[in-house]
Amino acid sequence: MAKRGFGSANGQETEGRKKLSKESLQRGLQVFRFTLPYKGKFIIGLIFLLFSSLTFMGFPALTGVLLDAATGNETAFTQDLDLIALALFGVILLQGIFSFFRVYFFAQVSENSIADIRKSLYSQFMGLPITFYEQRRVGEITSRITSDVSYIQDTFSITLAELFRQVTTLVVGVGLIMYYSVKLSLFMLATFPVLVIFAMIFGKRLKKLSKKTQDELAVTNVIVEETLQAIQVVKAFTNELFEIKRYRSAIGRSVNTAITTSIYRGAFISFIIIGLFGGIILVIWYGATLVQRGDLSLGELTSFVLYTMFIGASVAGLGDLYAKIQVSMGASERILEILDMPAEQPELGLQPSAVRFNGNVRYEHVGFSYPTRPDLQVLHNIHFEIRAGEKIALVGPSGAGKSTIVQLLMKFYQVDQGSIFVDGQNINFMPLNDLRSNVGIVPQEVLLFGGTIRENIAYGRPDATEEEIWEAAQKANALQFIQSFPEAFDTIVGERGVKLSGGQRQRIAIARAILKNPAILILDEATSSLDSESEKLVQDAMDELMKDRTTIIIAHRLATIRKVDKILVIDRGQIAEEGTHDQLSGNPNGIYANLLKLQFNTVE
Ligand SMILES: Nc1ncnc2c1ncn2[C@@H]1O[C@H](COP(=O)(O)OP(=O)(O)OP(=O)(O)O)[C@@H](O)[C@H]1O
Numbered sequence: 041m042a043k044r045g046f047g048s049a050n051g052q053e054t055e056g057r058k059k060l061s062k063e064s065l066q067r068g069l070q071v072f073r074f075t076l077p078y079k080g081k082f083i084i085g086l087i088f089l090l091f092s093s094l095t096f097m098g099f100p101a102l103t104g105v106l107l108d109a110a111t112g113n114e115t116a117f118t119q120d121l122d123l124i125a126l127a128l129f130g131v132i133l134l135q136g137i138f139s140f141f142r143v144y145f146f147a148q149v150s151e152n153s154i155a156d157i158r159k160s161l162y163s164q165f166m167g168l169p170i171t172f173y174e175q176r177r178v179g180e181i182t183s184r185i186t187s188d189v190s191y192i193q194d195t196f197s198i199t200l201a202e203l204f205r206q207v208t209t210l211v212v213g214v215g216l217i218m219y220y221s222v223k224l225s226l227f228m229l230a231t232f233p234v235l236v237i238f239a240m241i242f243g244k245r246l247k248k249l250s251k252k253t254q255d256e257l258a259v260t261n262v263i264v265e266e267t268l269q270a271i272q273v274v275k276a277f278t279n280e281l282f283e284i285k286r287y288r289s290a291i292g293r294s295v296n297t298a299i300t301t302s303i304y305r306g307a308f309i310s311f312i313i314i315g316l317f318g319g320i321i322l323v324i325w326y327g328a329t330l331v332q333r334g335d336l337s338l339g340e341l342t343s344f345v346l347y348t349m350f351i352g353a354s355v356a357g358l359g360d361l362y363a364k365i366q367v368s369m370g371a372s373e374r375i376l377e378i379l380d381m382p383a384e385q386p387e388l389g390l391q392p393s394a395v396r397f398n399g400n401v402r403y404e405h406v407g408f409s410y411p412t413r414p415d416l417q418v419l420h421n422i423h424f425e426i427r428a429g430e431k432i433a434l435v436g437p438s439g440a441g442k443s444t445i446v447q448l449l450m451k452f453y454q455v456d457q458g459s460i461f462v463d464g465q466n467i468n469f470m471p472l473n474d475l476r477s478n479v480g481i482v483p484q485e486v487l488l489f490g491g492t493i494r495e496n497i498a499y500g501r502p503d504a505t506e507e508e509i510w511e512a513a514q515k516a517n518a519l520q521f522i523q524s525f526p527e528a529f530d531t532i533v534g535e536r537g538v539k540l541s542g543g544q545r546q547r548i549a550i551a552r553a554i555l556k557n558p559a560i561l562i563l564d565e566a567t568s569s570l571d572s573e574s575e576k577l578v579q580d581a582m583d584e585l586m587k588d589r590t591t592i593i594i595a596h597r598l599a600t601i602r603k604v605d606k607i608l609v610i611d612r613g614q615i616a617e618e619g620t621h622d623q624l625s626g627n628p629n630g631i632y633a634n635l636l637k638l639q640f641n642t643v644e
Pocket residue numbers: 174410412413418436437438439440441442443444445
């Protein structure tokens with residue numbers, strides 16, 4: 041039952057951490073185009089960042105001067121300890137103020153540009169064709185707008201500033217220590233490469249283990265996600281214990297890996313502590329000998345040691361920043377890849393279409409295979425015509441291609457062979473908005489959005505008035521049950537609301553379609569049968585909806601389609617028979633007559 045590999049959103053984090061190549065960097069950096077509208081604020085933020093980094097670098101120097109003044113060393117620019125201490129306060133105060141503005145301006149840039157990225161992504165999601173969604177998991181797509189975007193947000197708000205700060209610290213710091221003592225600086229810098237090489241080897245191993253821990257955790261999350269989604273199945277098969285055991289052993293594995301990882305992490309941290317502080321002890325020791333020889337003052341040594349610590353911290357920080365940048369470059373590549381995909385209709389208008397069709401539909405020798413399964417031809421030479429206002433029914437065995445025929449009319453997919461015409465116009469050369477706003481659909485499985493019944497009906501036409509909604513509900517035979525709820529049209533439905541029955545949901549869908557008032561209607565009959573009273577209410581509502589509209593009914597119960605103008609029997613992607621109910625049932629060897637017999641017997 042478990043869908044292995046589902047919910048890979050967690051794995052994405054590590055997956056996306058590719059090595060930075062020149063091309064990936066160039067591509068990834070394009071995400072900065074979203075900060076362009078805020079470049080003024082970005083530059084101001086950068087200036088404050090520079091100020092705050094530089095003032096911070098004044099702190100060790102002044103501390104050294106304070107010590108030199110205290111020990112009566114002539115090199116101090118003043119011997120007034122109070123004044124130097126005040127200057128130290130001043131530096132820290134300035135640093136605090138600059139930091140405030142840096143955070144404030146960077147937040148403005150990052151929040152606004154991240155919001156812009158999210159808006160663009162969502163608009164793009166709305167505009168991408170159905171095939172995009174068929175080739176990807178929903179979890180994978182949503183992680184673009186959730187986790188990938190947050191990686192970039194981190195970059196805009198923290199990582200970039202940190203990078204800038206660390207580099208400034210490194211450059212200015214190395215310059216300053218050179219100024220204090222070239223000898224000591226060279227001695228200090230000689231200890232660094234050793235530390236860095238060790239840290240890199242350790243770090244790599246740790247990264248691998250962390251990935252393994254994450255993957256193990258992802259597996260446990262998949263179990264929770266799946267079983268909670270399909271809790272009814274778990275309970276129906278009394279597999280609770282089985283699932284508990286499965287979850288427990290997955291958790292056990294993840295704990296074991298996490299503990300092994302923590303040993304490495306602990307070792308890594310102690311290495312850094314011992315290595316780094318060991319290095320500092322060496323520097324202090326060598327520095328002390330220089331002080332003893334009179335080559336360096338005590339204050340200078342103190343400043344030197346403080347700068348060394350700053351430099352050490354920024355080198356250590358840079359590795360972490362590099363990893364973060366890798367992740368966000370990966371995330372930005374994935375986001376840009378989606379933004380650069382061709383949308384279904386580039387002209388996606390915000391205005392509803394004003395074009396009104398008559399409803400003449402013609403399929404001319406249509407052949408089709410789904411883009412996801414190009415080797416399987418689903419439709420062959422489908423050829424028929426419906427004149428405005430006529431009603432036709434598509435019948436045939438499951439998997440014959442009935443739904444595919446109507447999906448092509450909505451242009452969810454492009455036909456491979458032949459063409460489809462609406463009012464004599466090839467739908468390939470027609471604005472999608474015009475086409476789809478003239479086609480209404482009442483699907484088999486009605487999906488309601490979380491919200492009120494009113495909102496769900498108004499989905500057919502968001503600008504509908506209260507009276508129109510009321511009228512549509514009445515025509516759809518839905519008014520009675522809606523008014524039986526204490527909250528009537530304000531009743532919340534959907535996942536966290538009242539659960540409506542199949543027949544009630546269908547009538548909401550019919551009310552939606554009535555509001556939309558399309559020239560062409562597609563009725564996909566529900567396979568699960570309703571009780572006879574509900575069935576009659578739904579059927580009456582459908583009859584009302586079909587009035588004066590071209591209608592295509594995907595029929596599962598043949599009793600409901602006796603009055604249609606034409607029945608097309610679809611078999612293995614072809615029109616096997618065509619005619620009225622009387623014509624088709626008169627042919628005892630025909631598929632339709634046999635289907636009729638079969639259903640008749642089943643009903644009996
Ligand atoms: N999105 C899709 N991608 C790939 N193949 C598909 C897709 N949808 C349907 N198919 C395949 O196309 C064929 C026709 O399916 P279709 O849903 O049109 O049949 P149907 O007659 O409507 O069946 P039913 O009565 O069970 O709804 C089937 O073989 C099905 O597996």
